[in-house]
Amino acid sequence: MEVMQRQRAQRVQRTQRAERGQRGQAAITDALFFLVIITGLSSFLYFVANGYGNSVAAQLSRQFSMDYSTAALKTILYSSTPRNPNQNLYDPNAEIDHLLAFVKEDYADDAQIDLITQKVLYENVRDILAPIADSYDYVFYLAKSNVSSLDSPYLYVLMHFSKTTAVATGRTSKFTPGQPPHEDLICNVPLQATGEPPLKADMISRLINTVGDSAQSQGNLILMEQAPGEDPIQVSAFAELILWQATMLDPEVFNYVDWGCKPVDDLFSSLATGSTGAP
Structure with missing residues (x-):
């Protein structure tokens, strides 16, 4: 009898230990x-929040650019200028x-x-866009x-772009500002060989x-x-x-010759000699 009782007690103990082990394993599995x-939820929320922040920042940047572009164009079209280019707006004798x-x-x-x-048009556009010209x-x-x-449908083309130099350093490239870091060009200047403006309707779109x-x-304008x-x-x-954020221009799409571009300093230097005609 005693042997049977001990065996029964041992079986009960083993059963209890097995049940406790199973409950422990279940608790660990649940944990x-x-x-x-x-x-998973934390990672998901992090990526959602990070992506949302990036999308909001990009949207704000696009909205700023659009608002500034619209306001700047209105300012350009409705700005005032002296009829005599040798005078300025603050000259009391100037006809505005x-x-x-x-x-x-x-x-x-x-x-x-x-x-x-x-x-005159270049100087007005340059001054109005000066606050963002660096970026x-x-x-x-x-x-x-x-x-x-x-x-060529273009009557006047002014281009402001950033000049950078790419220097390869291993697997990456380092970009350094050019000299000067920015350049202003008047483009679509008639070619000397043909006398025709070279800039076609689709060239700016490709750029x-x-x-x-x-x-x-x-x-819209009426001329x-x-x-x-x-x-x-x-x-x-x-x-x-x-407007677009400063970036390197693709030389396959933009170059001085195909676009008929000249730096403004070179183009307007002839005005010092008294020439005021079209280039």
Whole structure:
């Protein structure tokens, strides 16, 4: 009897130990499963929050660029300028007019924007966009609408871009500012060989496709043209300002020769000698 009781007691103890072991394993499994869930949720929330923050920052940057582009274009089109380029806005004897009226009047003479008017337009655009010129590149242009793809629609093209030099260092490249770090160009200057402006309608579009996110603002214009002995006719045109964060430009898409670009200092240096005609 005693032997049977001891055996029964041992079986009960083994059963109890097995049950306690199973309960312990179940508790550990539950704890590990709970830990996996918490870790997964934490990682998910981190990536969601991080991605949301990045998307909000990108959206704010795009919105800032768009708002600034729109406001800057309005300011350019409605800014004032002395009718005598040798005077300034603070000269009490200066006759002041809208910049756009000044440009339209010049264009109506010979369907071209003379060099002195280009300089006035450049200085106004440069001053208005000066607050962001260190971190943004831009192109501002006046163009005629409904022009054949074989012709150049651009009447005036101003380009501001950052100059950088890429130096390869192992697997990465180091970018250093150029000298000077920024350059302003007047593009679509007629070629000496042909006398024709080289910039075609799709060339700026191809450039914008390579610079990433950009902010574009456009305003419609009405210009006047008059052939000798004929009545003036209205010509539909538009002004456009495009901003993008400073970046290296693809040399396959943009180069001085194909775009007919000249640095503003070189182009306007002839004004010191008294030449005011179109380039």
